[in-house]
Amino acid sequence: MSVPRFWRKQPQRYNIIGTKCETCGSYFYPPRTVCPECRRDGKIVEHKFKGTGKVVTFSIIRTASEPYSYESPYPVAVIELDEGTRMTAPVVCDIEEMEIGMPVKATFRKIVADGDSGMIVYGTKFVPVK
């Protein structure tokens, strides 16, 4: 991903800042600028998420695309945040530990690097809550 494309969403990616529709009370992370329920009647405001949630479903990636292959096998999951919205993210744990319903919390980690001298992308991964 290009530098400006990542940089543009850096605050949201680093701090789990999404949005909330004050009209219907729905939370959005990844952030949405239009509430699908209320559309133009919705009032969208920024919202910082607590970063705790649970694993809805997951997979262990064994065959990764090239820039991510240094980490394989690695778990990825759909995480439901406590506020109710869902996101996709890697989980940092022993692959045997992964299970549906597992409580997790967000952690700030390196996501991927563009070669040895390119941009390093940081963002949110999750770890199990013990």
Place this chain on the structure above:
Amino acid sequence: MREVAVIGAGLTTFGEKWDTSFRQMCVEAGVKALEDSNVDGNQIDEMFVGNMSGGRFVLQEHISALIADAVGLASTRHIPSTRTEAACASGGLAFRQAYTAVASGMSDIVIAAGVEKMTDVDGGVTTDALAGAADREWEGIYGVTFPSLYAMIAKDYMHRYGLTREQLAQVAVKNHYNGARNPIAQFRKEITIETVMKSTLVADPIRLMDCSPVTDGAGAVILCPLERAKEFTDSPVQVLASTQATDTLALHDRRDISTLDATVAAGNRAFEMAKVDRKDIDFVEVHDCFTIAELCAIEDLGFCEKGKAGIMTENGETALGGKLPINPSGGLKACGHPVGATGIKQICEVVAQLRGEAGGRQVDGAEIGMTHNVGGSGATVVTNILRRAN
């Protein structure tokens, strides 16, 4: 709206076609479709071509003009030509646009084509290009691959409905049996459950033999108003319905991880438009990009209760000779999946079946067939219902 018929169909063989270029494949499929329909190039009013990623796979955009040019309809007749893109549903979209053009009265004789040349780049580029069918900024960036998205659907499905690994494998075994009887199929070889269970894990629980392959191929069909169909062919196929639906781009935003709501919506619209019941359908070509996708499709189109398609498959109900044969062509799994061409190949298979020309994979007495083409992990779905009209 006018009634619409398919009057001809043409396909290249599917596979790793090292000796055949993007252009050659388009021309071969187009010429076969024209010959099959007895239509002269001078009679073509318009064309639509489904192509997911010429830009990544062959570094070529402007596919619409390229194809019109290659088949000789650009410099001589300057026909309108339009590329459609919805990831793996690009071909389905081309068919629906062609249907709409004829039904509306805007055009009379229209080509719907689909093409993908996937083997001119190395595997890493292919994987990355396909990842563009998902949400690049919020799925792809985290190292999520395409198989892993369907793996997460499979994980959720197995957890909730008690599907066994063997039942999932049976989908691939059945589709390879059918593919072995299809002369254009990429894999014309039967496999066993053990073949699937012993294949490499790609993204748990999905193994290599659960996945559709990387394929080169092209297809084309010719559409015209039903009332004119007999001018060209003795065996026209009527399009009873052509419908389309969308859902969220990212899997994590879906209402239910293992239900494709876009399949439910497009399917319901199709049955309503065609005015036929599910029990009237003789066979379905569904989008089995991964084995789990076939089971979701059977259920989400309403052919059985949620969670029951695995048992249906295990019992042979979806095999040739079963209650509802699914993917007589071999599906994406065995026939191959040149992404932009798949939606058109499905129509070609329905045409062959309804004409009784499907040889060793013929569904006996087929009168009405259905197609189901998915883009991404379920963000676009196109469904069509077709009936023998002679």
